[in-house]
Amino acid sequence: METGSITTPFGRRSMTLGMLASQVMAGEIRPDQSVDKWKLFRALCEAKPLLGISDRALAVLNALLSFYPKNELTQENGLVVFPSNVQLSLRTHGMAEQTVRRHLAALVEAGLLLRKDSPNGKRYSRRDRAGEVNDAFGFSLAPLLARAEEIEQLAAEVMAERLHVQRLRECITLCRRDIAKLIEAAVEEEVQGDWQVLHQEFRALIEGLPRSPTTAQLEQLLDALTAIRADILNRLENRVKSTKQRGNADYIERHIHNSNPESISELEPSFDTKQGAMPEQDNGRGAVTLEEGRAAIAHPGRQEERQGRRPGTRDDAGGLKSFPLGLVLQACPEILAYGPDGEVRNWRDLMTAAVTVRSMLGVSPSAYEEAANAMGPENAATVMACILERGGHINSAGGYLRDLTRRSEKGEFAIGPMLMALLRANAVAGRRRDSFRRSSGSSMLG
Numbered sequence: 001m002e003t004g005s006i007t008t009p010f011g012r013r014s015m016t017l018g019m020l021a022s023q024v025m026a027g028e029i030r031p032d033q034s035v036d037k038w039k040l041f042r043a044l045c046e047a048k049p050l051l052g053i054s055d056r057a058l059a060v061l062n063a064l065l066s067f068y069p070k071n072e073l074t075q076e077n078g079l080v081v082f083p084s085n086v087q088l089s090l091r092t093h094g095m096a097e098q099t100v101r102r103h104l105a106a107l108v109e110a111g112l113l114l115r116k117d118s119p120n121g122k123r124y125s126r127r128d129r130a131g132e133v134n135d136a137f138g139f140s141l142a143p144l145l146a147r148a149e150e151i152e153q154l155a156a157e158v159m160a161e162r163l164h165v166q167r168l169r170e171c172i173t174l175c176r177r178d179i180a181k182l183i184e185a186a187v188e189e190e191v192q193g194d195w196q197v198l199h200q201e202f203r204a205l206i207e208g209l210p211r212s213p214t215t216a217q218l219e220q221l222l223d224a225l226t227a228i229r230a231d232i233l234n235r236l237e238n239r240v241k242s243t244k245q246r247g248n249a250d251y252i253e254r255h256i257h258n259s260n261p262e263s264i265s266e267l268e269p270s271f272d273t274k275q276g277a278m279p280e281q282d283n284g285r286g287a288v289t290l291e292e293g294r295a296a297i298a299h300p301g302r303q304e305e306r307q308g309r310r311p312g313t314r315d316d317a318g319g320l321k322s323f324p325l326g327l328v329l330q331a332c333p334e335i336l337a338y339g340p341d342g343e344v345r346n347w348r349d350l351m352t353a354a355v356t357v358r359s360m361l362g363v364s365p366s367a368y369e370e371a372a373n374a375m376g377p378e379n380a381a382t383v384m385a386c387i388l389e390r391g392g393h394i395n396s397a398g399g400y401l402r403d404l405t406r407r408s409e410k411g412e413f414a415i416g417p418m419l420m421a422l423l424r425a426n427a428v429a430g431r432r433r434d435s436f437r438r439s440s441g442s443s444m445l446g
Contacts, residue, residue: 007116034074035148037065037141042365044112046155053110056095057103061112063091064139073145080116082123082138104139111147114140156355159365161215163351163377168218175225176206182232191239202228322378323419325350331422332385347378354381357388361397371405379415386418
């Protein structure tokens with residue numbers, strides 16, 4: 001058995017309120033609380049920027065976890081490990097002992113470890129006659145178990161932020177490309193305007209971006225580029241409207257023949273992206289009826305029908321189309337409980353909730369990242385919400401997601417039918433509840 005009293009560090013190390021708070025938190029662990037140590041370690045690696053720990057400190061923590069005999073961290077199995085610095089150095093691939101001690105202190109300072117020092121400062125254990133550990137002195141992993149839910153939430157936030165930044169970079173790349181080509185087209189067609197000054201403003205915005213921009217800086221740049229693109233489009237549309245032509249087909253063909261095929265050089269380099277940017281989505285959360293959902297999924301636009309495409313499935317670039325957030329939440333209401341503060345107000349909240357659900361359902365980070373790359377971040381979050389809604393019918397959420405990812409890459413998967421089925425099922429369940437309430441009310445009145 002481990003002693004549960006508050007302990008102070010050995011030697012010259014002083015006691016701090018942070019150490020005391022960590023020990024108090026560790027004392028509040030529930031007897032039945034447990035967590036897989038390697039899943040928790042992966043979440044720690046994701047949440048590293050928010051926890052303020054280095055990759056070297058994580059390497060030392062990984063070595064400490066390897067000395068814990070079980071995969072599940074539980075109070076019943078004891079939470080103290082007691083390897084020597086020599087053994088820790090070996091399991092950290094030859095890290096110097098002085099460096100090991102420094103990173104151990106950093107882990108204690110971050111509230112991820114507790115020192116449980118013996119009277120002489122050595123690390124060892126006492127066993128009873130049956131060979132069971134009676135008492136141990138070393139490093140307690142109790143703070144990891146106590147903060148498991150917090151660490152997983154921080155990891156979900158970091159992953160959602162990374163996906164958000166990826167989407168911002170994709171949108172910026174598309175804006176840069178559009179602006180460069182639209183200015184080139186305006187110059188070639190001799191559209192009235194000071195295009196040289198506009199191009200200089202565009203270049204100043206791009207060159208003013210730092211090498212490692214923050215999310216806020218990317219959002220500001222995207223807003224500025226979107227405004228420039230809208231201004232250029234407005235001028236070009238006015239030129240098109242003012243030009244008298246006999247027919248659209250002749251007009252478009254004239255442009256094709258007059259275009260200079262040699263002049264296709266990009267004015268601007270692009271960000272490195274892994275997928276096409278998703279279209280702008282509606283952030284509203286209004287209720288959607290079954291008929292409205294069916295219409296949104298089955299008839300997204302007359303133009304798609306005229307072009308012979310299957311509506312509501314894939315966009316012009318071949319990627320999956322996204323559906324309004326309100327429609328997704330109407331079809332998958334269970335995802336609401338996993339959003340920040342139990343709410344999903346926008347796409348970022350939905351992506352944060354999806355990462356939490358991904359961890360809860362045992363879907364690996366690599367499977368979810370592959371889905372986001374193939375479908376887009378919003379669509380990957382939508383699919384996770386659908387999987388959560390159908391959780392009782394899916395044996396392996398990770399395998400199911402990988403299968404949908406492969407089908408999406410081949411162009412064989414559409415989200416619309418999945419959302420339609422869930423909308424229909426929710427509508428049937430709602431009618432049954434209403435019927436039950438009416439019958440219950442009539443029986444009570446009778």
